[in-house]
Every structure is written in structure tokens, then in C-alpha cells.
Amino acid sequence: MSILIGQILQQETDFNVIIQTLFSLAFIIYLVYAQKLQSLQMLNQIEATLRRLKKIRDEARGVTLNTINEVGKPGVDVSNKVDRILEFISIPLTDMDPYGIVDKLDQYLKVNHNIFEAEVKAIAPNASEIERQNLENLVGLTFELNYIYKAMRHNYLMGKKTMNIYIILQVHMILPLIMQLVESLTVGIQATREGIPIGDSVGPIVAGRLMKDYPKRDISKEMVSAEVPFDGRTLIVMKAKGPGGTVGTPDEAIINILNEKEGKVKIIIMIDAAGKMEGEPVGAVSEGVGAAIGGTGKEKFKIEEIATKFKIPVHAIAIKQGQEHVMAPLVEELAEGAEKAGESVKRIIMDYSGPGDTVIVAGIGNTIGVGQ
Amino acid sequence: MKTNSQGGSPPPVTSINASRVNLVIIVIIGILSLASLYLGFKSFTEDQITAYIYILIGALGFAAIGYMLFRGGRPSSQTKQDIPQVDILTTLECPKCNLRRVREFKKGDYIFKNDEACTRCDGNMIISRIHKKKDPEKEKKQNFIE
Numbered sequence: 001m002s003i004l005i006g007q008i009l010q011q012e013t014d015f016n017v018i019i020q021t022l023f024s025l026a027f028i029i030y031l032v033y034a035q036k037l038q039s040l041q042m043l044n045q046i047e048a049t050l051r052r053l054k055k056i057r058d059e060a061r062g063v064t065l066n067t068i069n070e071v072g073k074p075g076v077d078v079s080n081k082v083d084r085i086l087e088f089i090s091i092p093l094t095d096m097d098p099y100g101i102v103d104k105l106d107q108y109l110k111v112n113h114n115i116f117e118a119e120v121k122a123i124a125p126n127a128s129e130i131e132r133q134n135l136e137n138l139v140g141l142t143f144e145l146n147y148i149y150k151a152m153r154h155n156y157l158m159g160k161k162t163m164n165i166y167i168i169l170q171v172h173m174i175l176p177l178i179m180q181l182v183e184s185l186t187v188g189i190q191a192t193r194e195g196i197p198i199g200d201s202v203g204p205i206v207a208g209r210l211m212k213d214y215p216k217r218d219i220s221k222e223m224v225s226a227e228v229p230f231d232g233r234t235l236i237v238m239k240a241k242g243p244g245g246t247v248g249t250p251d252e253a254i255i256n257i258l259n260e261k262e263g264k265v266k267i268i269i270m271i272d273a274a275g276k277m278e279g280e281p282v283g284a285v286s287e288g289v290g291a292a293i294g295g296t297g298k299e300k301f302k303i304e305e306i307a308t309k310f311k312i313p314v315h316a317i318a319i320k321q322g323q324e325h326v327m328a329p330l331v332e333e334l335a336e337g338a339e340k341a342g343e344s345v346k347r348i349i350m351d352y353s354g355p356g357d358t359v360i361v362a363g364i365g366n367t368i369g370v371g372q
Numbered sequence: 373m374k375t376n377s378q379g380g381s382p383p384p385v386t387s388i389n390a391s392r393v394n395l396v397i398i399v400i401i402g403i404l405s406l407a408s409l410y411l412g413f414k415s416f417t418e419d420q421i422t423a424y425i426y427i428l429i430g431a432l433g434f435a436a437i438g439y440m441l442f443r444g445g446r447p448s449s450q451t452k453q454d455i456p457q458v459d460i461l462t463t464l465e466c467p468k469c470n471l472r473r474v475r476e477f478k479k480g481d482y483i484f485k486n487d488e489a490c491t492r493c494d495g496n497m498i499i500s501r502i503h504k505k506k507d508p509e510k511e512k513k514q515n516f517i518e
């Protein structure tokens with residue numbers, strides 16, 4: 001037995017040397033090509049994501065086209081027009097000299113909005129006001145998905161062209177974040193198509209519940225308000241005019257009311273959806289101070305400006321939610337959160353105002369699927 | 373269709389290249405690992421230390437192959453729906469007799485809408501809530517570190 005093994009081992013010595021040489025060679029090759037291999041592997045993963053992104057973009061475009069044909073009844077093929085909207089560019093302002101930038105931004109955003117509105121109106125001439133607003137949201141989502149796809153494709157092709165690991169690495173690093181963003185957009189497609197309240201609608205829900213039994217009037221573009229008596233105080237409750245998908249113009253509404261009342265308002269309460277940290281429960285309600293409003297910052301600036309002018313404290317109520325909830329159909333926790341926030345509003349009014357005072361309550365957010 | 377000229381799918385060249393490179397590497401590592409294991413078992417009776425080293429190298433090689441396959445074969449998040457469609461519930465409440473009813477969401481529903489007549493009294497039911505139906509599968513325990 002041992003003789004046999006000895007014989008085999010004797011023959012194996014050459015084989016041994018070969019194996020060892022091969023191993024050394026493999027090691028050296030790996031040393032030289034490790035980066036290249038890693039780059040290829042990362043590119044591969046980027047490409048897989050890109051394929052999925054393209055599929056999502058195409059499906060979103062299909063849904064948009066179907067919805068336009070369904071509610072807008074344009075009677076002709078509008079796919080060319082839709083593609084033109086999806087490729088729409090809006091050149092950002094220069095902030096080299098930031099003086100007056102907020103007013104410029106205001107004007108710029110209005111022009112953007114008006115053109116978008118007109119374009120959607122043109123492709124969906126027979127849609128009702130509400131349907132048209134929801135359609136604007138839907139086209140907006142598809143626009144964003146298309147933009148993300150194009151940007152990622154650009155980065156992917158740049159990485160492939162240069163085969164530079166650092167360029168590829170940067171794209172690869174942000175892939176999970178990009179997909180998170182994309183998923184937070186795709187959940188909005190069903191909501192905007194069918195007119196379902198979304199996570200961002202919690203502010204308008206709180207305001208709508210306060211004002212629903214009182215006469216309303218329009219106070220600025222796509223904004224309604226109602227005077228609500230509450231324990232000797234007068235609440236001026238406002239929200240974007242629903243149930244179409246719009247955020248309205250809360251800054252202009254607050255400015256108009258304050259000018260009308262000549263600043264005789266005790267406090268302003270703003271209710272808005274706010275991003276939660278990982279680990280915080282969905283639908284948690286936080287109270288605080290400050291102008292609770294997101295977006296470009298233009299509305300925030302204007303509200304802070306007028307509040308400072310009249311020296312009115314601004315209270316904030318935030319209803320916490322994750323990025324994945326903001327555009328998704330409302331979850332039960334957030335519906336409950338909106339009810340809790342309503343209690344917070346009443347408590348703040350009781351604590352910080354007296355009988356005879358006027359209080360502004362502004363529900364901030366997209367009012368899709370929320371009436372008043 | 374317009375979509376192709378607009379987007380155009382990325383050429384599949386890289387994927388074939390990369391997967392072919394991967395395959396070649398896997399095969400090479402596999403052969404070397406097998407040889408290493410073979411040598412390890414062969415020299416077990418003679419020189420145990422060398423044998424252990426060979427066996428270790430072979431095992432590591434197979435572990436590397438497993439890792440590569442696992443990474444490549446990972447289905448990622450592809451199993452998720454591209455454009456999710458969820459069930460929505462509408463809750464109606466009668467302000468007069470407080471009757472509550474939950475039904476499927478219909479297009480045209482919105483919160484605070486004066487909807488259908490109440491089935492119990494002569495009042496009109498108002499939509500008080502519209503929310504997503506809870507997915508019983510997805511309801512996992514959340515472990516908060518408070």
C-alpha cells in the first residue's frame with residue numbers, strides 16, 4: 001500500500017511544480033487585472049439596474065399614454081406630443097448674483113407650471129379640471145423617471161467608455177439610492193392615475209377635516225380657505241383646492257390673508273408631511289416651530305418673510321413618513337397620524353391663543369384625493 | 373416605436389464579456405482547486421502540513437466559486453413589481469347615526485366626498501378615509517431600539 005502511494009507521489013513531483021507555477025501565475029494575473037475585473041463586475045450590475053430602469057420608464061410612459069387616451073380623449077395619436085413633454089428642458093436660474101433670486105425663482109416656477117399645464121391641457125382636451133391636475137402629476141412622474149433613466153444611462157456609458165474604475169465606482173455606489181428614489185416615484189403612478197390620496201396629502205386631510213362643514217372661498221391660485229369658529233377663536237383654515245392633484249400656492253394664500261387682516265393674526269399653524277428617520281414609526285406626529293413646507297424653498301421664504309414682517313409666530317406640526325410613503329397611496333398609519341395631528345392643532349390653538357384671536361391653520365401638501 | 377430611438381437599450385456586449393470572463397475565472401479556479409484538493413489528499417500520509425495547506429487552498433477556491441455564483445445569480449430586486457398596484461379601501465361614515473362602512477376604492481372617490489345615502493337612516497354617508505389595504509404578508513414585526 002505504502003509502496004503504491006510512494007510511487008504515485010514520485011510521479012506527482014512534476015505535477016506539483018506545474019500546479020504551483022499555475023497558482024503563482026494566477027496570483028500575478030489577478031494582481032494586475034483585479035481592478036479591471038472589479039470594473040467589469042460593477043458595470044454589469046449597473047447595466048442590470050439600467051435595464052430595469054428602462055423597463056419601468058417604458059411602462060410608466062405606457063400608463064401615461066393610456067390614461068391620456070382614457071380621460072383626455074384627444075382623438076389623435078398623442079405619443080409624439082407626450083415624448084416632447086418628456087424631453088422638455090427647463091434651464092435653471094443663474095445665482096451668480098443672488099439678489100432677488102426668490103422672486104426670480106417664483107416667476108420661473110410659475111412659467112414652468114403654466115407651460116406644463118398648457119401642454120397637458122393640449123394633449124387631454126376633454127379631461128375635467130380634476131382629471132387634468134392628476135394627469136399633470138402622472139406626466140410629471142414619468143418625466144422624472146425618464147430623466148433618471150437618461151442620467152444613469154449617461155453615467156453608465158461614460159464608465160464603459162473610459163473603463164475608469166473611479167467613474168464606475170461612483171455610479172455603482174449610488175445605485176441603491178437611485179433605485180430607492182425610482183421606487184418612491186413608481187408607487188405614485190397608481191395614485192395619480194386613480195386620484196388616491198398619497199402620503200403627502202396628510203396636511204390637506206387635517207385642514208379639510210376642520211373646514212368641511214363651513215363655507216369656502218378661493219384665496220389664491222388653487223387654494224381655498226374657510227373661517228371656522230373654534231372655542232371663541234376664529235380659525236382661518238386653508239388647503240390646496242381638492243380633490244385634484246395640486247399643492248396650490250400656500251405662500252400667496254397666507255400673504256393674502258395676512259394683508260386682508262392687516263397682520264392681526266395671533267399664530268400660524270402649518271401642518272405638513274415630513275421625512276422620518278429610519279427606525280421612527282410611520283405616522284408619528286411631532287410639534288415644533290418654523291414654516292413646515294418643503295419644495296424649492298420659495299414658499300418657505302415668502303411665508304417666513306411675511307410672518308417676520310407682522311411678527312407672528314409660526315408653529316409646525318409634522319406627520320412623519322418615509323420617502324417611500326410620500327407619493328404612495330396613503331397607508332393606514334398615516335390616516336391615523338392625520339387624525340392625531342388634528343388633535344395637536346386644537347391643543348396648540350388652546351395653548352397659544354385666547355378667545356377673540358384669529359389663527360391661521362394651513363394644511364400643506366398635495367391634495368390629490370382630498371376634498372374639503 | 374419612439375421609445376427605442378429615445379432611450380435605446382444599452383448594448384449587451386459588456387454583459388456577455390463580463391459573464392464570459394467570470395465563467396473562465398470560475399473554471400480555472402475550479403480546476404486548480406480540484407487539483408489542490410487531490411494533492412492534499414494524496415500527500416496526507418506523508419506530510420500532513422503540506423496536505424492541510426493544499427486542502428485549505430482547494431476549499432478556499434470552492435468558496436470563492438460559490439461567492440461568485442451567489443453574487444452573479446442574485447435576483448436583486450427584480451422580483452418586485454415594476455409599477456406597483458395595490459388594493460385601496462374607502463371608509464364611509466354617516467354623520468347622523470355614525471354608521472361605518474368599508475368598501476373597495478372606486479375611481480372618483482375622495483376624502484370628505486358626500487357619497488351614497490346611508491342604509492340605516494336618511495342621512496348621507498361621507499368618505500372619511502381612503503387608505504391602502506394592509507398586506508398581511510408584509511406585516512412583519514418591527515424591532516425598534518428605543
Ligand SMILES: [Zn+2]
Pocket residue numbers: 466467468469470471490491492493494495496
Ligand atoms: Zn346614517
